[in-house]
């Protein structure tokens with residue numbers, strides 16, 4: 074695997090790969106790689122001839138009181154994992170390489186819909202930071218395909234919207250959520266869970282699955298269902314940010330006749346904010362219902 078810290082050398086290597094007719098895949102990450110990231114790499118390898126993984130903890134997408142400074146940085150371990158996974162190129166720029174003019178005056182990419190709800194409501198500016206850095210990575214790497222984990226469901230929807238609105242020539246692919254045996258979605262922020270919280274941290278997933286079961290059994294009172302799930306999470310000892318049931322594509326509040334819905338949630342542990350989601354097909358009602 075070749076490692077690049079500079080845009081120029083990254084582009085030169087990619088130009089050579091492209092001249093050989095290779096299909097380029099990109100997996101953008103903030104590092105601290107775990108099995109879910111490696112699954113995204115393998116997914117990209119299944120359709121691309123050359124896979125680039127970026128590792129960059131993007132300060133632009135963190136709020137002032139968020140965990141940018143304590144976000145785990147484990148580049149040597151990440152490099153070894155990517156090497157073992159057969160990744161072709163690792164791109165790990167310094168902040169000055171990505172934001173040479175500083176961040177205040179940085180040109181931003183703004184998706185005006187879908188970004189001030191759910192995670193965007195409690196993390197103002199977050200998605201603007203994400204779309205800006207992802208657009209930069211797309212311009213640097215010019216990938217044919219980019220793979221994003223579906224655990225960040227809203228992020229994926231926002232990126233798809235950016236790509237559509239800006240006619241960016243990149244195929245966006247969703248990678249499935251990888252879970253621990255007890256259902257907890259793998260996340261770099263799980264390392265912030267203490268010994269007491271970790272065994273209970275699957276509460277978010279259990280409550281989202283409970284909503285799924287209720288909908289399968291015929292309930293469509295989505296606001297009440299979300300409130301009940303939030304109460305379960307609070308009873309499990311966590312502070313709820315939100316639980317919400319949405320149309321899977323538009324992220325609008327789910328309506329009675331929506332067939333594709335996603336149950337999304339975010340909760341605070343003592344040291345982290347965890348997110349998760351469950352998508353489902355709503356069964357059609359029988360004529361008697």
Ligand code: PAF
Pocket residue numbers: 101102103129131134203206207225228
């Ligand atoms: O999902 C992430 O890890 C980040 O939001 C991303 C897409 C790498 C942009 O910094």
